[in-house]
Amino acid sequence: VRCSKAMDCGRKAAEETIMEDVSNEEDEESTGVEDESEAFADQHEQVDSRSAYEADVGIFEKIRLENFMSHHLFEFVFGSNVNIICGQNGSGKSAIIAALQIGLGARTSSADRGKSVSSYVRNGASSGTIKIQIRNRKVGEVDNRYNPHLYGDSIIVERKLVRTGSGGGWTFRDRNDRKVKLQGIAPREELTRILDHFNLRVENPIAVLTQQKSKQFLSSGKDTDRYKFFMEATGLQQVKSELIAIARVKTEISQILDKKKSFVEEIEKGLAELKKRYDLAQEMSTLEGRIEELESLWAWTLVAEEEDTLEKHKEQVKIFEERIQEHQNNTEICELEVQRSRAQVDSLNEEINTATQKIRAQTQKMNSTRTELRSLKQEISIQGKEINACDSAIRDAARRASKLEDDLRAARAKHEQGNSALHDIEKDLEEKQAEKRRSEANVEAMEAELAKLVEQLHRVRDDMQGVDREIQKSGVHEDRARSEAQQYQKSQGNSLSKWGRHILELQSKIDKAFDEGKFKKKPIGPVGAYVNVKEEEWARAIQHCLGSTLSAYLVDNSHDQGVTVCKEKRGYRSRASPQTKTPLHV
DNA sequence: ATCTAATTCGACTAGCCAAG
DNA sequence: CTTGGCTAGTCGAATTAGAT
Numbered sequence: 357v358r359c360s361k362a363m364d365c366g367r368k369a370a371e372e373t374i375m376e377d378v379s380n381e382e383d384e385e386s387t388g389v390e391d392e393s394e395a396f397a398d399q400h401e402q403v404d405s406r407s408a409y410e411a412d413v414g415i416f417e418k419i420r421l422e423n424f425m426s427h428h429l430f431e432f433v434f435g436s437n438v439n440i441i442c443g444q445n446g447s448g449k450s451a452i453i454a455a456l457q458i459g460l461g462a463r464t465s466s467a468d469r470g471k472s473v474s475s476y477v478r479n480g481a482s483s484g485t486i487k488i489q490i491r492n493r494k495v496g497e498v499d500n501r502y503n504p505h506l507y508g509d510s511i512i513v514e515r516k517l518v519r520t521g522s523g524g525g526w527t528f529r530d531r532n533d534r535k536v537k538l539q540g541i542a543p544r545e546e547l548t549r550i551l552d553h554f555n556l557r558v559e560n561p562i563a564v565l566t567q568q569k570s571k572q573f574l575s576s577g578k579d580t581d582r583y584k585f586f587m588e589a590t591g592l593q594q595v596k597s598e599l600i601a602i603a604r605v606k607t608e609i610s611q612i613l614d615k616k617k618s619f620v621e622e623i624e625k626g627l628a629e630l631k632k633r634y635d636l637a638q639e640m641s642t643l644e645g646r647i648e649e650l651e652s653l654w655a656w657t658l659v660a661e662e663e664d665t666l667e668k669h670k671e672q673v674k675i676f677e678e679r680i681q682e683h684q685n686n687t688e689i690c691e692l693e694v695q696r697s698r699a700q701v702d703s704l705n706e707e708i709n710t711a712t713q714k715i716r717a718q719t720q721k722m723n724s725t726r727t728e729l730r731s732l733k734q735e736i737s738i739q740g741k742e743i744n745a746c747d748s749a750i751r752d753a754a755r756r757a758s759k760l761e762d763d764l765r766a767a768r769a770k771h772e773q774g775n776s777a778l779h780d781i782e783k784d785l786e787e788k789q790a791e792k793r794r795s796e797a798n799v800e801a802m803e804a805e806l807a808k809l810v811e812q813l814h815r816v817r818d819d820m821q822g823v824d825r826e827i828q829k830s831g832v833h834e835d836r837a838r839s840e841a842q843q844y845q846k847s848q849g850n851s852l853s854k855w856g857r858h859i860l861e862l863q864s865k866i867d868k869a870f871d872e873g874k875f876k877k878k879p880i881g882p883v884g885a886y887v888n889v890k891e892e893e894w895a896r897a898i899q900h901c902l903g904s905t906l907s908a909y910l911v912d913n914s915h916d917q918g919v920t921v922c923k924e925k926r927g928y929r930s931r932a933s934p935q936t937k938t939p940l941h942v
Numbered sequence: 943a944t945c946t947a948a949t950t951c952g953a954c955t956a957g958c959c960a961a962g
Numbered sequence: 963c964t965t966g967g968c969t970a971g972t973c974g975a976a977t978t979a980g981a982t
Contacts, residue, residue: 463952463976464975473975473976474975543977544976544977544978
């Protein structure tokens with residue numbers, strides 16, 4: 357099945373190179389994907405053929421797609437200059453452009469064909485692959501190659517797309533389809549470097565003008581859109597955003613610089629402080645040297661003084677030695693005197709002994725006399741004790757007589773006191789009786805007051821019963837009013853008017869459009885009419901969160917999405933996503 | 943090679959305000 | 963009252979590092 361045509365205008369303007377989707381050939385399909393990979397690397401002979409005007413680096417040599425959009429397996433060798441691809445609608449021409457964009461890292465939104473990477477995987481397949489070969493060779497003296505020691509004459513960028521979850525990624529291969537190991541650089545960064553090196557701008561609308569971009573440029577009447585397109589196409593938008601980023605970085609750096617300056621000031625202050633301390637330390641060191649000198653001087657002065665003192669002491673010692681000699685001479689004379697004195701003492705001792713013997717004899721006589729005196733004193737003591745006993749007996753008799761007289765006086769006084777107490781008790785009794793009579797009168801008055809209070813209490817109870825009967829009557833009225841309100845709400849709930857002022861009119865127009873066959877399937881809505889709130893207290897919160905969605909209508913196919921039932925816009929904003937939410941469009 | 947969790951970044955939306 | 967510009971917040975796709 358013919359898919360596309362490529363015409364190499366650089367070499368042979370009229371010659372056609374017909375490319376075919378190899379997946380649709382039965383015998384090719386049986387070879388499998390791995391065989392195709394080898395073929396991808398083996399076709400260099402075709403690629404190497406070169407005209408005099410072709411570029412040495414940065415042009416596409418070949419593209420290979422597996423399970424990408426409508427392509428099961430597709431491979432295309434580009435001509436060296438201008439290539440024109442043509443084919444019937446749906447044959448996959450745009451898919452090749454999209455593959456070049458997605459394969460070289462463009463955002464999926466810029467390729468116009470899908471929102472996520474997974475949407476580019478062919479229906480029925482779980483993953484897909486894009487392989488793009490870019491020329492990287494040197495011919496002549498100028499060398500514009502990118503990392504030739506890693507890639508050689510061609511760089512193959514491979515991107516794997518997966519349908520579910522993540523896991524897709526980038527792989528880089530050399531001319532011989534060998535995987536290149538990146539050292540310390542992320543795959544995405546490597547791709548950016550390659551694209552920057554070759555100045556490949558796959559998101560620039562001038563480089564790749566998609567159908568949507570061309571419509572935006574050609575048919576939009578708005579100057580802002582045209583200006584936006586101009587900014588993107590000329591790269592000024594990128595320059596502008598880079599300038600903004602640079603300005604931001606500059607501001608951050610100047611802030612850091614200010615901080616560092618203040619930091620330096622602090623350090624300088626610290627340095628001055630340290631210098632001051634250093635000067636002080638040096639001054640102290642000088643003073644310490646001076647102190648050492650003075651200490652040394654002082655020590656030698658002391659030494660000189662001590663030497664003078666020593667001389668003086670030596671002279672005194674000489675004087676003392678002379679005196680000692682004199683004393684020794686005196687001592688000898690004194691010893692002779694002592695010997696004479698001792699002889700005198702001996703004679704005196706003999707005289708003392710004889711006197712002592714005489715004293716002993718006199719002492720024995722005195723002792724016998726003392727014994728006789730002691731026996732006489734004992735006899736006198738016994739006589740004295742007997743006299744004392746007689747005296748104490750006389751005193752006891754006198755004390756008993758005195759006590760009897762006291763008892764007699766006390767008995768007489770007690771008798772007189774008893775008479776006066778009896779008189780006091782009689783007086784007290786009279787007072788108590790008078791007080792009792794007063795209390796009885798008080799009790800009678802209080803009983804009368806109590807009777808009045810009981811009567812008042814009965815009256816208040818009667819009043820309260822009347823009020824209770826009134827309250828019961830009011831409750832009955834309230835229940836009746838509530839049930840009436842519920843009935844009223846139920847009757848209002850059937851109305852669609854609460855979902856918007858124009859909702860009834862819109863509903864009738866939708867009904868009419870459906871009857872006329874404008875819709876494949878009747879739109880469902882308003883959404884709010886299908887929302888059931890289990891607990892009434894959440895109703896307002898839910899209404900607030902859902903907002904205008906409550907008054908929207910739902911369709912389930914792209915045909916019905918484009919149907920307009922009301923051209924004029926009344927009170928609704930149509931800018932956000934008019935075809936999906938604004939009630940006037942469904 | 944595959945899967946998961948964390949992070950980044952762009953697209954989208956609601957709300958506010960000013961101009962016509 | 964409508965429209966358009968601006969901003970803050972949210973959501974989800976894409977990417978990457980790390981584990982298996």
